[in-house]
Amino acid sequence: MKQQRMMIHGVILGVFCLGFAFILAVTDRLTAKDIAARALEDRQNSLSQVIPDSIHNNNPVTNTILMKDGQGNEITVYRATREGKVTGVAYEIFGSGYAGKIKLMLGVDAQGKVLGVRVLAHKETPGLGDKIETKKGDWILRFNDLSLGNPPVEKWKVKKDGGQFDQFAGATITPRGVVRAIREGLEFFAANKAQMTDIDASKAPMKEAH
Secondary structure (H helix, E strand, C coil): CHHHHHHHHHHHHHHHHHHHHHHHHHHHHHHHHHHHHHHHHHHHHHHHHHCCHHHCCCCHHHCEEEEECCCCCEEEEEEEEECCEEEEEEEEEEEECCCCEEEEEEEEECCCCEEEEEEEECCCCCCCHHHHCCCCCCHHHHHCCCECCECCHHHCCEHHHCCCECCECCECHHHHHHHHHHHHHHHHHHHHHHHHCCCCHHHCCCEECC
């Protein structure tokens, strides 16, 4: 009797697990499209903030090329085009903050000038490091129209380190990490400008970036 009860309990548990797995699978299939749609909307919103509508007549989300940085990390480059030419690109860059990695989206025009920078994710201290967000201040907007030559590369630092950019009162690590990420993002563009702005690059196989 004891063995029979154990077998019955095992069968019931197995049926329950199968049923639960089935429900999860069905739910995943039903919500996959909605999740993908929201992710696409978020990406389009991020790109619209760093690539002005005035410089393109395409949807940068659908015009992409894949590249690899010097560490072998795959990078998706979103490209804005007008009249058969690439007028701007955008891609994710990463900085090291006080509380961990800071993910940003950088937009650059075909000449290497910053079109815009926006924070996508971070864990910085509220009231201090979170001033990198546009809803908390205009600090991140000060990079618009700058480039590797404006200011000179050696000035792409916070003022505490001898550079041009302001740090926050009580928080230097966060802006230092962002400034460095943007500078490295611009260096990435400069090293790979030809491929990024080649209108036919999306038809070619992925290349390793320098």
